[in-house]
Amino acid sequence: MKFLCVPCDTPMKLQAVAPPDGGSLSVVYACPACGYEMAMLTNAYETQIVQSLGVRIGPAGAAAEDAAAKAGCPFSAMLPGSAGTADGAARGVALDPDAVRWTAAAEARLANIPEFVRPMARTGIERFARERGTLEVNEQVLDAARDFFGM
Amino acid sequence: MKGYHDIVGDGGSRVLEQVVEQRARIRDGLAGVRHLVAIGSGKGGVGKSTLTLHLGHALRARGLRIAILDADFNGPSQARMAGVQGGVFVPGTRKVSLPRTTNGIGIFSMGSVIPESSALDFESTARGESHTWRATREFALLSEVLGAFEWGELDLLLFDLPPGAERTVQYADFLDPRTAYLLVTIPSEVSRGVVARSVAALARGSHRVLGYVENMSGYYCRDCDAIKPLFPEGGPARADLPIPCFGSVPFDPELARRCDEGLPLADLAGTPAGRALEGIAERLLNGLEATQEHPR
Numbered sequence: 001m002k003f004l005c006v007p008c009d010t011p012m013k014l015q016a017v018a019p020p021d022g023g024s025l026s027v028v029y030a031c032p033a034c035g036y037e038m039a040m041l042t043n044a045y046e047t048q049i050v051q052s053l054g055v056r057i058g059p060a061g062a063a064a065e066d067a068a069a070k071a072g073c074p075f076s077a078m079l080p081g082s083a084g085t086a087d088g089a090a091r092g093v094a095l096d097p098d099a100v101r102w103t104a105a106a107e108a109r110l111a112n113i114p115e116f117v118r119p120m121a122r123t124g125i126e127r128f129a130r131e132r133g134t135l136e137v138n139e140q141v142l143d144a145a146r147d148f149f150g151m
Numbered sequence: 152m153k154g155y156h157d158i159v160g161d162g163g164s165r166v167l168e169q170v171v172e173q174r175a176r177i178r179d180g181l182a183g184v185r186h187l188v189a190i191g192s193g194k195g196g197v198g199k200s201t202l203t204l205h206l207g208h209a210l211r212a213r214g215l216r217i218a219i220l221d222a223d224f225n226g227p228s229q230a231r232m233a234g235v236q237g238g239v240f241v242p243g244t245r246k247v248s249l250p251r252t253t254n255g256i257g258i259f260s261m262g263s264v265i266p267e268s269s270a271l272d273f274e275s276t277a278r279g280e281s282h283t284w285r286a287t288r289e290f291a292l293l294s295e296v297l298g299a300f301e302w303g304e305l306d307l308l309l310f311d312l313p314p315g316a317e318r319t320v321q322y323a324d325f326l327d328p329r330t331a332y333l334l335v336t337i338p339s340e341v342s343r344g345v346v347a348r349s350v351a352a353l354a355r356g357s358h359r360v361l362g363y364v365e366n367m368s369g370y371y372c373r374d375c376d377a378i379k380p381l382f383p384e385g386g387p388a389r390a391d392l393p394i395p396c397f398g399s400v401p402f403d404p405e406l407a408r409r410c411d412e413g414l415p416l417a418d419l420a421g422t423p424a425g426r427a428l429e430g431i432a433e434r435l436l437n438g439l440e441a442t443q444e445h446p447r
Contacts, residue, residue, distance in 0.1 A: 001164065001166075002155060002161055003162060009152055011153070011159075014162050014163030020276055029162060044277045044280075047276045048280075048284045049283070050166065051274075051275075051288075052284040052285075052291060053287060053291055054288075054292070054295060058163065110242050112245070113299060114295050114299045117240045120239070120263065120264055121239060124238075124239030124241075128239065142241060142242065145239065145241045149238060
């Protein structure tokens, strides 16, 4: 979908995306020539159609994307022990001295995979680490798990 | 006044751009896969999934590098049958590795992600109206799987398609044009009729349908060491399907038991079903080499 400022005959540019509110997405466009602004307000069906494409409107890091990321795994309700957190992990490292810690590099790798496999990946890798007597998941542990489980 | 095609870009929404990027990720991810084979039918309950797994084992026994993508997201069965329900998807530096069977077949199945007590569901702003968006969402998920997982260097990637003649065609339209199709039927006129419709529908899209397999072609009685009929015999002559038959596989209760329990299948190679699958694997490989990839 593209928007044209008719008086200027100039393509309008996306300015801001507000996260879905009650199923409606607000996308503000502005004309770079005259500054005229307009908002596209979607209904729930239109919002869903865009979401069903597996895309997010706006540049990476836009508000809508951040909001969607915070919404977490789309299957979280179906996964045991997910507790509604972003990737299903029961975060409690500070309270539990026996909790498995993830290094920043390992977390970055985990963040790079589809949301829907993160909970089971985290759980499985933490189990793998514990079985090998470590409470830290780092890149070496991930590589070892990859050799053990993967292809 | 400018028209749609006069305007370059989309003003910053990036919707089309993201779709194109996803397609590029899929193309790059499958670049090392020599053959893509989708196993479908149109008819449900004919044993597509078991045949896919058994065929995968028969091909693996030839030393080929095999992976299976269980594209039946709503009724996944490969994780259980292949014994990877507890498999772990491990993140690499760029892609996610697949769980593998004991003999090295990579398996992606939603059955490894979602317990059998749950049904696949998606967050939605239009709940109760899933008929308007659900298929699109499932294909977006398939895109994500194809783009995010590490398929690597494979001789064959087998797609286990969901049932439904219309679904078979939707997948064919979605999948890489290199994909070849192997259809599965059982010895019943009802099933052959549905598969014939799938053949006709796939032919409209110029898809590369190699042949079909007749599954449950009798059952193997271990006590008698004989194959006995499962379906009525001696009726009117069956209508031929307009594609080659790659073979007939008898139902073997022992195979069914092992699939239910996710046990290895390697030592069943010498059974009638195992021998039939070896023949089908041979004909499939010959068919793949003999037919030109279909440009779209």
